[in-house]
Amino acid sequence: MVLTHGVMVTLLILVQSFMVRIHMGQQTPQTCGVFIFMVTVYVIESMADKIWYTGIALDARRLTEHNNGRSRFSSGHRPWKLIYTEQQPDWTAARAREKYLKSAAGKIWLKKFFSHK
Secondary structure (H helix, E strand, O other): OOOOHHHHHHHHHHHHHHHHHHHOOOOOHHHHOOOOOOEEEEEEEEOOOOOEEEEEEOOOHHHHHHHOOOOOOHHHHOOEEEEEEEEEOOHHHHHHHHHHHHOHHHHHHHHHHHHOO
């Protein structure tokens, strides 16, 4: 099935509208039968020099892109392994969480999280 740009934009608007209604307590995902796409916040660790990279993605292909050198920063630190993921309901929430995890406080939180595992 091939979607045109117009159909994709319409679907995006419908999903965003649906997410706003859920946030406002007007509807639940189970009652309306709409698929919800979660956004993944991830942390990967370089196996070469143990440096961390935090990012957001809609699907799991992003790790493959990092390992194939398709990202300017990550290409110099390959190979990468996935060490942490969490799901967020939308891009805005994922971006806020990504920014937190990249901050000094977020890095401290991640280190505490890993020390308790």
